[in-house]
Amino acid sequence: MTMNRRALLKGLGAVGVATATGARPVTARSRRPVAEDAVGMLYDATRCIGCKTCMVACRRANHLPYEKPGHPWDDPVDLSGRTKTVIQRYRGREGQSYMKRQCLHCLDPACVSVCMIGAMHKSEGGIVAYDPDRCIGCRYCQVACPFDVPRFQWDSPTPKIVKCEMCRHLLARGRRPACCEVCPTGAVQFGKRKALLAEAKRRIARHPDRYVPKVYGESDAGGTQVLYLSSVPFEKLGLPHLGTEPIPRLSETVQHGIYKGFIVPAALYVLIGAAVRRHHRQRSVDGRKEET
Amino acid sequence: MNPHVHALPEATLPRSFRLLRILVGAGVVMMLWRFLAGLGATTALNDGYPWGLWIAFDVVTGTALACGGYAIAILVYVLNKGAYHPLVRPALVTSALGYTLAGLAIVLDVGRYWNLYKVLYVWRWNPNSVLLEVALCIMAYVVVLWIELSPAFLERWRQSASRALRWISQKGDPILQRALIWIIALGILLPTMHQSSLGSLLLIATHKLHPLWHTPLLPLLFLISCIAMGYAVVVFESALSSHLFHRRVEKRMLASLSSVMVGVLLVYLIARFADVVVRGQLAAAFRFDGYSLLFLVEVALFLAPALMLLSRRARSRSGSLFRAAMLMMLAGAWYRFDVYLIAFNPGRGWIYFPSVPELVISMSIVALEILGYVAIVRRFPILGGLTAATVER
Numbered sequence: 249m250t251m252n253r254r255a256l257l258k259g260l261g262a263v264g265v266a267t268a269t270g271a272r273p274v275t276a277r278s279r280r281p282v283a284e285d286a287v288g289m290l291y292d293a294t295r296c297i298g299c300k301t302c303m304v305a306c307r308r309a310n311h312l313p314y315e316k317p318g319h320p321w322d323d324p325v326d327l328s329g330r331t332k333t334v335i336q337r338y339r340g341r342e343g344q345s346y347m348k349r350q351c352l353h354c355l356d357p358a359c360v361s362v363c364m365i366g367a368m369h370k371s372e373g374g375i376v377a378y379d380p381d382r383c384i385g386c387r388y389c390q391v392a393c394p395f396d397v398p399r400f401q402w403d404s405p406t407p408k409i410v411k412c413e414m415c416r417h418l419l420a421r422g423r424r425p426a427c428c429e430v431c432p433t434g435a436v437q438f439g440k441r442k443a444l445l446a447e448a449k450r451r452i453a454r455h456p457d458r459y460v461p462k463v464y465g466e467s468d469a470g471g472t473q474v475l476y477l478s479s480v481p482f483e484k485l486g487l488p489h490l491g492t493e494p495i496p497r498l499s500e501t502v503q504h505g506i507y508k509g510f511i512v513p514a515a516l517y518v519l520i521g522a523a524v525r526r527h528h529r530q531r532s533v534d535g536r537k538e539e540t
Numbered sequence: 541m542n543p544h545v546h547a548l549p550e551a552t553l554p555r556s557f558r559l560l561r562i563l564v565g566a567g568v569v570m571m572l573w574r575f576l577a578g579l580g581a582t583t584a585l586n587d588g589y590p591w592g593l594w595i596a597f598d599v600v601t602g603t604a605l606a607c608g609g610y611a612i613a614i615l616v617y618v619l620n621k622g623a624y625h626p627l628v629r630p631a632l633v634t635s636a637l638g639y640t641l642a643g644l645a646i647v648l649d650v651g652r653y654w655n656l657y658k659v660l661y662v663w664r665w666n667p668n669s670v671l672l673e674v675a676l677c678i679m680a681y682v683v684v685l686w687i688e689l690s691p692a693f694l695e696r697w698r699q700s701a702s703r704a705l706r707w708i709s710q711k712g713d714p715i716l717q718r719a720l721i722w723i724i725a726l727g728i729l730l731p732t733m734h735q736s737s738l739g740s741l742l743l744i745a746t747h748k749l750h751p752l753w754h755t756p757l758l759p760l761l762f763l764i765s766c767i768a769m770g771y772a773v774v775v776f777e778s779a780l781s782s783h784l785f786h787r788r789v790e791k792r793m794l795a796s797l798s799s800v801m802v803g804v805l806l807v808y809l810i811a812r813f814a815d816v817v818v819r820g821q822l823a824a825a826f827r828f829d830g831y832s833l834l835f836l837v838e839v840a841l842f843l844a845p846a847l848m849l850l851s852r853r854a855r856s857r858s859g860s861l862f863r864a865a866m867l868m869m870l871a872g873a874w875y876r877f878d879v880y881l882i883a884f885n886p887g888r889g890w891i892y893f894p895s896v897p898e899l900v901i902s903m904s905i906v907a908l909e910i911l912g913y914v915a916i917v918r919r920f921p922i923l924g925g926l927t928a929a930t931v932e933r
């Protein structure tokens with residue numbers, strides 16, 4: 249009896265710890281390969297003249313209202329529940345630069361990893377798309393995104409998440425994203441990610457004096473489909489040092505370590521059930537002793 | 541089931557309960573406002589701090605404080621300590637209420653609540669989403685808790701004047717008896733899963749949560765601390781009942797329970813410290829900047845009750861036991877607030893402090909919990925037999 253009990257407790261302890269920490273021999277989840285057909289954008293900050301035509305085109309193409317309704321002109325300063333892209337200016341010791349903020353369409357996106365029933369999902373060409381029909385409005389995607397991209401319609405009683413979807417409705421009709429269609433200097437261009445990455449590297453090689461020697465997004469946070477070139481350090485433009493690990497790596501490794509195939513929870517359940525049963529049996533045998 | 545268990549219809553309630561009712565009323569008004577006007581109008585939430593008081597307090601802290609049923613069940617069923625049986629039902633009441641109201645807080649907090657039922661669409665499940673697991677587990681656990689508690693209702697209804705209730709009691713009892721073992725086991729499995737996952741939720745915030753808090757051990761730390769909080773609530777709740785219903789505290793039982801609490805607290809502290817050392821964050825812990833102070837106070841709050849309860853004499857005094865329990869609840873709450881709000885920094889100058897409606901709604905939920913507890917305890921056989929009238933032996 250005591251032996252049994254000890255074995256039971258030991259089993260419970262081991263499974264419990266494994267459940268809580270994912271301490272089983274777990275191999276960290278592998279990196280996803282870049283899809284051949286992955287589309288992307290290249291934003292070359294040195295070519296941007298800050299005319300904001302892209303912002304106007306984005307608003308029109310996505311049927312978004314003005315940032316401040318009722319105002320005679322539009323003046324968004326940040327992404328918001330009404331604004332999917334914004335041009336910001338940096339001026340400092342490193343010189344000056346414009347910056348186009350929008351969703352980077354990560355290769356291995358944190359927002360997709362956390363979304364419960366796939367409202368945020370990878371769609372054709374690797375575009376990170378949003379389906380309001382599956383969105384619960386939990387805002388976990390906002391917590392997860394390292395670039396603070398997804399925004400919430402705070403002022404609506406029936407809110408949605410708002411973020412750039414690379415104008416996938418236009419792509420479906422054979423067009424390009426609105427911002428890339430209208431940009432007068434070609435600062436933001438649409439294309440296959442592979443081609444854009446090669447082009448970006450070519451530009452750096454041709455004008456090493458003009459660029460920070462790095463294509464942001466090549467491997468940052470596991471790689472993104474929107475790539476950046478700039479003359480000032482990227483972190484000044486709001487593109488932080490994130491390392492090359494995909495953001496969801498840790499959480500998915502821990503979570504799958506614990507729940508892979510549901511074996512650990514199932515084993516734990518059976519063990520707990522056995523313990524409860526033993527307790528009940530014992531209780532009905534020496535019930536009186538228990539009461540005191 | 542338990543011959544010493546009584547309902548307490550005769551208890552009178554103190555005046556302060558009127559205040560609780562007013563709070564609940566105010567809360568309901570604010571909730572209506574939230575649904576009509578949206579989250580922006582009623583909360584201080586923003587795109588940097590999309591989760592605020594309702595998540596950090598009502599859901600994450602609230603369900604941890606509702607772990608009394610879980611913590612006692614581990615003791616009674618897994619560690620086979622039948623002596624604690626009288627604590628089971630009162631603990632289950634706090635748990636059932638706590639989790640049900642956390643469910644309410646979730647409905648309030650999510651933006652598109654009408655889509656909530658879709659988390660049951662198995663074919664759309666995203667197995668990578670920690671939140672999905674938390675949501676499913678909490679839903680299931682609310683059901684499990686009320687089933688676990690249902691013997692108390694059935695016992696009462698056996699003598700009911702209504703024939704329907706008598707019938708339910710008669711038919712329900714045997715079914716329940718047969719299923720109860722596996723329900724109880726679920727009642728231990730589910731909290732183990734989702735309480736640890738409430739820690740895992742923040743694993744994704746690799747660059748937003750301060751490194752003193754962001755660790756792969758988040759799930760383990762959340763799990764251990766919720767068990768400590770569960771025991772603390774059981775102590776707190778029996779002190780409260782003894783005050784409200786003029787009952788003797790189950791002193792001996794609580795004293796031995798508190799030695800279990802000391803053990804849990806020490807395990808937690810060792811894990812917390814070992815983790816900080818292993819990850820090379822010890823220097824950050826003693827830098828004495830804001831985050832370091834936050835961390836040190838948090839650790840002190842866990843350490844204090846452990847030290848207080850180390851001596852046997854302190855354990856047998858209900859006053860110090862009560863104080864230690866309060867500290868322990870505070871420690872667990874502090875830790876959760878750190879992880880979810882204070883040590884969470886999205887950058888770009890975002891700030892968050894809860895709005896008045898957020899605060900009122902949170903307080904009204906606590907008020908509702910206390911009122912619900914008293915209402916259930918008065919009507920159904922929940923508390924052990926130590927009323928002033930029937931002192932055991």
Ligand code: SF4
Nearest residue numbers: 351352354357359393
């Ligand atoms: S930038 Fe943010 S919102 Fe866009 S794909 Fe990456 S994680 Fe998702």
Ligand code: SF4
Nearest residue numbers: 363383384386387389
């Ligand atoms: S808010 Fe919507 S899109 Fe974002 S994680 Fe939640 S369900 Fe997914």
